[in-house]
Amino acid sequence: MEENLVDLPFFVKNGFFKKKCKACGKVFWTLKEDQEYCGDQPCTDYSFIRRPVKAPISEITEVRKAFIEFFKENGHSFVKRYPVVARWRDDVYLVGASIYDFQPWVTQGIIPPPANPLVISQPSIRLTDIDNVGKTGRHLTGFEMMAHHAFNIGGMEIYWANETVEYAFRVLTEAYKIPPEEISFKFDWWSGGGNAGEDYEVLVRGLEVATLVFMHYKVENGKVIPMPSKIVDTGYGLERLVWLFKGNPTVYDAVFPDVIKYLKKKAGIKDLPREIIDILASKLGQIDYKEPEKVAIIKEKIALELGLDVSNLNKLLEPHENIYALADHTRTLVWMLGDGIVPSNTGAGYLARLLIRRSIRYLSKLNLEIPLSELISMQIKIWSPDFPEYVELEDTINEMIDYEEQRYKKTLTRGCKLLSNKLKKMKQKGLKELPVEDLILLYDSHGLSPDIVSEISKEYNISVSIPPDFFSRVAARHEKPYSRRKEVEVPSLEELRNLQPTKLLYYEDPETYNFTAKILAIIDNRYIILDQTSFYPIGGGQPFDTGILKKDDRECKVIRVFKVGNTVIHECDQVPFKEGDIVEGIVDRERREALKRSHTATHIILGAARSVLGPQVWQAGAEKGVDKNRLDITYHRPISERELRKIEMLANKIVVENRKVNVKWMNRNEAEAKYGFVIYQGGVVPSAKIRIVEIEDWDVEACGGLHCKNTGEVGLIKIVGSERIQDGVSRFVYKVGLSAIEYIQESEKILKSLSNILETQRENILKKVEELISENYRLRKLLEDYEKRELSALKDKLLKHAKVTAGFKVIISQLELPHDKMLKLAIKIIKTDPEAIVLLFPPRGMRGPYVIMLGEKAVEKGYDARTINILLLKNRVLEGKGGGKVDLVRGYGMLLASAEEILEILQRK
Ligand SMILES: [Zn+2]
Ligand SMILES: [Zn+2]
Secondary structure (H helix, E strand, O other): OOOOOOHHHHHHOOOOOOOOOOOOOOOEOOOOOOOOOOOOOOOOOOOOOOOOOOOOOOHHHHHHHHHHHHHHOOOOOOOOOOOOOOOOOOOEOOOOHHHHOOOOOOOOOOOOOOOEEEEEEEEOOOOOOOHOOOOOOOOOEEEEEEEEEEOOOOOOOOOOOHHHHHHHHHHHHHHOOOOHHHHEEEEEEEOOOOEEEEEEEEEOOEEEEEEEEEEEEEEEEOOEEEEEEEEEEEEHHHHHHHHHHHHHOOOHHHHHHHHHHHHHHHHHOOOOOOHHHHHHHHHHOOOOOHHHHHHHHHHHHHHHOOOOOHHHHHHHHHHHHHHHHHHHHHHHHHHHHHOOOOOOOOOOHHHHHHHHHHHHHHHHHHHHOOHHHHHHHHHHOOOOOOHHHHHHHHHHHHHHHHHHHHHHHHHHHHHHHHHHHHHHHHOOOOOOOOOOOHHHHHHHHHHHHHHHHHHHOOOOOOOOOOOOHHHHHHHHOOOOOOOOOOOOOOOOOOOHHOOOEEEEEHHHOOOOOEEEEEEEEOOOOOOOEEEEOOOOEEEEEEEEOEEEEEOEEEEEEEEEEEEEOOOEEEEOOOOOOOOOOOEHHHHHHHHHHHHHHHHHHHHHHHHHHHHHOOOOOOEEEEOOOOOEEEEEEEOOOOOOOOHHHHHHHHHHHHHHHEEEEEEEEEEEEHHHHHHHHHHHHOOOOOOOOEEEEEOOOOOOEEOOOEEEEEEHHOOOEEEEEEEEEEOOEEEEEEEEEEHHHHHHHHHHHHEEEEEEHHHHEEEEEEEEHHHHHHHHHHHHHHHHHHHHHHHHHHHHHHHHEEEEEEEEOEEEEEEEEHHHHHHHHHHHHHHOOEEEEEEOOOOOOEEEEEEEEEEEHHHHHHOHHHHHHHHHHHOOEEEEEEEEOEEEEEEEEOOOOHHHHHHHHEEEE
């Protein structure tokens, strides 16, 4: 039996009328008996602009506080906001709603919620409507979603639809004093992210202020299946409530008044006249640039009412739209960069770059020559009462912004050149329109926004049609979930299912190298499963252990170890045992210890990089090996040699201090609350309990690998290389412990040999090499000058002995010169005398390079080097092979005749 979530007792008891909207046909509840429309867009116009709902409070801080206080007083626990970067998930980059905080761990019942029921105000980012931002008056890329959640999971019954609707009604009427008859509840169906359920949209004066979703279905292959858990997922738009209470023309005016005032003043933009605002504002709610045809109709209507044509209306609105978008984008950027996103060309970094580039473009369209970082600083200051955590990050954020701005300007110059060339070619081919795919590519790879492309294209008479949802399309291309590389190729063995979990001895004591265990299963005469093991399986960037398994005088090599579910599989070179045997396991101690040192060193270096470079450093990848290790970190610019040495020194200092490395298992909620999301450096950890590895006062991470007990055991850490492997990501390559010593010994050997060869002390090697290089340069210069003079003299001599025939100077000579010099000489001659026909051959009786070169005038007269070449070969005057173009033939061969004979042949022709 399906639940009836329409006829809730709350509505019935409180005298609500159940209605059907005359426009859209949807069911809604209202206290006004004569209400005909549902109250939502587009059925109802906005009616709060300049006639706001009178609430006792209207400032954003107060509106947020009142919401949280109301729910706290009504049995909800307050949960601090999560970062806008969804580090605990691997299916999305950014948090787009408060429920994202609890997916998938809580919603799937893997871990209990941090509190139940709870109240939160979660900064959220959505770029799907980015083309609407600034233009519709209501769309934002960043917004705060206030919410109360109840998780009816695992037998817990907190509350469900009826109570949720009552809470919504009460918070709006009690905390904000919205008159009850102003509130409508529109019943609808919601689905998203694989879940679905009924929902109510809560509407006041044409504005949707909240959505109350009752998640109790999952969607699989288009089928809706009931779930055992019932989750109350609500969302109240903080910015929208503020807008409703202030009654400004747009949500931007309500939320960012100071930034907008500043930008208008700087750009010399006046407020729109009141009559325009009135007509415009009531209609703005119906505009959505994803439906361009509808937008055109609405715009025409507005223009008609104002007595303007549409293009004039657009011209009038554009600077305002640009200012609004700037105000929105800069706050979202503070959230993104402040929460650890580094601008780059992939993933979340790309989305940050998109906002930065759009913002810079708006500044230039407004003819504002202020750096973007100035607006960022302004936002940080304005929002500091609500988000004090960004104040100390101001320099870090702005360093990234400034760097991106510089880079973008360079990219633009390059991109514009490239585009001009492309357009030129298109024009030559007679093409008239630039395809949309090219438009997206030009933006993606060269940062050229469609309006720039459109402007430049006009010069070539090539048209560009910009899709109205252009930036949403670009963002969508980059919002795709991660596809993480599989670390282990697991054999697909049916038998591997339903195996009992292996007891993991390496976690109990990472220094267990010998153990005994019972063989539970042998598969394919190759894979052994034990009841317990000390062999570490590959995982978390750490390679597997190797070693042997033995019983009496039989033994086999363990060549690979991996985990399937909770079972450890030992891949062996052979299996001389049977199921049920008790075997002894011996782990290769040297390898294990090297891996432990490498692994611990990785944590130490990451801590050092964060300490030297700043909190925007996050681990982007790592590989811990025996000989070579690498750590990839996010950072916006290349890392300098000085910074690198500083990181190395600091890392070794932590080693010398011999700090304790503590390992403990913690509940996920508890660990996140204590350390923050910084623990997910190595990525998502799929369990309710997580293993926390903490280097005292230095680094805390959720990590399943094996580590040293103290940092002192790591030994020397030597960074041997660093490079930027992609935009926004740098790689350190380093050696640890004994292999670091080997590396230094190797370098030492090279230095010693150098010092021997150069016959100088080690500390003078650099000076000596520099001297040698500059001496070498001087000598080369000298030699070049000498050769030049020599060629000049030769040229003069040859010209003097030139044979004149039919007004042309023919120069025939046999010389022992390499090809390039021969060519240089020929060029010198024709430059001095454009009438010259130059034929240079190897000395008599020798094979070698030859050159036939014609001066400009000789070519004009109809001579052709290729014809001459063929003529000489045909007449057997020359033997060899050569080819080229009209004024130059290069070849290799031997001359068989004298200069006179050649001249004769040429004259004959
Ligand atoms: Zn309706
Ligand atoms: Zn680790």
